[in-house]
Amino acid sequence: MISVEEALEAVLDLVEPLDTENVALRAANGRVLAHPVTAQRSQPPFAASSMDGYALRRAEVEPDAMFKVVGEAAAGHGYTGTLRAGQAVRIFTGAPVPEGADFVVIQEDVTRRGNLITLGHRVDTKDNIRPAGGDFTMGEQLSASRILRPADIALLAAMNIANVPVTRKPIIAILATGDELVQPGEAPGPDQIIASNSYGLSAMFEDAGAEVRMLPIARDTVASLKQAFALARDADLIVTIGGASVGDHDLIGPVAAELGMKQAFYKVAMRPGKPLMAGRINGTTMIGLPGNPVSAMVCGVIFVLPMLRRMLGLTEVYAPIRSAPLGREIDANGPRAHYMRATLRDGALYPDDRQDSSLLSVLAQADALMIRPPRDPAQNIGDMQQYLVI
Numbered sequence: 001m002i003s004v005e006e007a008l009e010a011v012l013d014l015v016e017p018l019d020t021e022n023v024a025l026r027a028a029n030g031r032v033l034a035h036p037v038t039a040q041r042s043q044p045p046f047a048a049s050s051m052d053g054y055a056l057r058r059a060e061v062e063p064d065a066m067f068k069v070v071g072e073a074a075a076g077h078g079y080t081g082t083l084r085a086g087q088a089v090r091i092f093t094g095a096p097v098p099e100g101a102d103f104v105v106i107q108e109d110v111t112r113r114g115n116l117i118t119l120g121h122r123v124d125t126k127d128n129i130r131p132a133g134g135d136f137t138m139g140e141q142l143s144a145s146r147i148l149r150p151a152d153i154a155l156l157a158a159m160n161i162a163n164v165p166v167t168r169k170p171i172i173a174i175l176a177t178g179d180e181l182v183q184p185g186e187a188p189g190p191d192q193i194i195a196s197n198s199y200g201l202s203a204m205f206e207d208a209g210a211e212v213r214m215l216p217i218a219r220d221t222v223a224s225l226k227q228a229f230a231l232a233r234d235a236d237l238i239v240t241i242g243g244a245s246v247g248d249h250d251l252i253g254p255v256a257a258e259l260g261m262k263q264a265f266y267k268v269a270m271r272p273g274k275p276l277m278a279g280r281i282n283g284t285t286m287i288g289l290p291g292n293p294v295s296a297m298v299c300g301v302i303f304v305l306p307m308l309r310r311m312l313g314l315t316e317v318y319a320p321i322r323s324a325p326l327g328r329e330i331d332a333n334g335p336r337a338h339y340m341r342a343t344l345r346d347g348a349l350y351p352d353d354r355q356d357s358s359l360l361s362v363l364a365q366a367d368a369l370m371i372r373p374p375r376d377p378a379q380n381i382g383d384m385q386q387y388l389v390i
C-alpha cells in the first residue's frame, strides 16, 4: 500500500495539460484562460467625465465665477470644439472631456440661467475626470492560467476580446459497475439500490470544468465491463466506480488487466478509499474508485480534482489545506490517513461520530474533510487540525 502523497504524485504523472480552443466570450465563464490575452484598446480611451456637470478650465475656478455654456458633451457624442477662456461645456458622465477643459464641476454646485452658469461660494477641488487609460492601457495583459470569473469576462469584453483562448474541457467517462445498481427514477428490485456515486461525481467534475459522459451501468460480468470500457475509449480520463476490492465480483482490476492496463498502483493507505487504483488503459488514463459512496466522493476530491486541474492547465492543482482547532476529543488514528467528515462551528472542527464510508447523509451535512495522518496520536479540544473545505 502506498501513501496518499505517493498516489497523488502517481496520478498527476498520468495526465498532462490539454490543448487549447477559442470560444466566444459568452461561453468563456468558468473556463481556464490558456494564454495571456492582450488589451486591444485603452480604457477609457479618452479623458472622461465621472459626473454630470460642466467642463471648465481649473485655473478659472473660483467662488462665484461665471461661465458661458457653449455646447454639450454626452457619452457617445463629444464636443468637437475647443473650450476657451470664460467658457463651459455642459457634460455628462462618460463623455469625453473637451479639449481645453481640465475640470468638471458637478451640476449641484452650479446655478444656471439661460446660457450662463455661476459657481457657488465653495467649489470642490476634485476634478471629476477619469484619465485616459486609467483602468487599463492597450497592450496590457490578463494573465494565464486562471479560471475566468464574471469580473474577468467583463474585463475581457472591455478589452475588446470577442474570442477567448481556453483549455479544452477534459472529457471524463464515468463507469459505474454493479448488478445491484439502477438509475435514479427507476424501480429497484428487492436487492437493488440506486446508483448515487456517478451523479455526485459528475456534479463534482462538471463544477470543476469537465465534460462528463455517464456510461450505462456495467453489470458484474467480464463481457459487460469490456463493452463499457470500449465506450469510454475516446475520453481523456476514465473513472470507474466500484468493483475495486477483493470480492469474487470485483472485476475492475482483472478486466482492466486483460485489456492491457498498465497499473501505476493499487491500494492507498487512506480511509476511506483504500482499494483505489490508477494506470493507463488503451492509451487513456484510468482511475478506479472504490464503490462505497463516501469513498468514491472523497477519492474524487483528493485525486480526481487535482488531475482535472492539471489537465485544465492550472498551476495550483491542490485544494488549499486550512487548519482549525478541534471542537471535541478524538482517539488515536490507525495506520491509514483518515479523511474525516466534519462540520465547522464557531471556527472549530467537529468530526462526525459516524465515519462509515457508506453514509452519504453524513457527507452531505459535512463542510470539511479533516485530515488525520497515519498513526496520529489522540487529540484534545483546541489541538490544531488540517482540513479541506468540501
Ligand SMILES: Nc1nc2c(c(=O)[nH]1)N[C@H]1C(S)=C(S)[C@@H](COP(=O)(O)OP(=O)(O)OC[C@H]3O[C@@H](n4cnc5c(N)ncnc54)[C@H](O)[C@@H]3O)O[C@H]1N2
Pocket (backbone or CB within 6 Å): 176, 177, 178, 180, 181, 193, 194, 195, 196, 197, 198, 241, 242, 243, 244, 245, 246, 247, 250, 272, 273, 274, 275, 289, 290, 291, 292, 293, 295, 357
Ligand atoms: N475482505 C475485504 N473486503 C473489503 C475490503 C477489504 O480490504 N477486504 N475493503 C473494503 C473497502 S475499504 C471498500 S472501500 C470496499 C470497496 O469495494 P469495491 O470498490 O469493490 O465496491 P463494491 O463492492 O462494488 O461496492 C461497495 C459498496 O458500494 C456500493 N456502490 C457501488 N457502486 C455504487 C454506486 N455507483 N452508487 C452507489 N453505491 C454504490 C455497493 O452497493 C456496495 O454497498 O470494499 C470493502 N470490502
Ligand code: MOO
Pocket (backbone or CB within 6 Å): 270, 271, 272, 273, 274, 275, 290, 292, 295, 357
Ligand atoms: O476505503 Mo473504504 O473506502 O475504507 O470504505
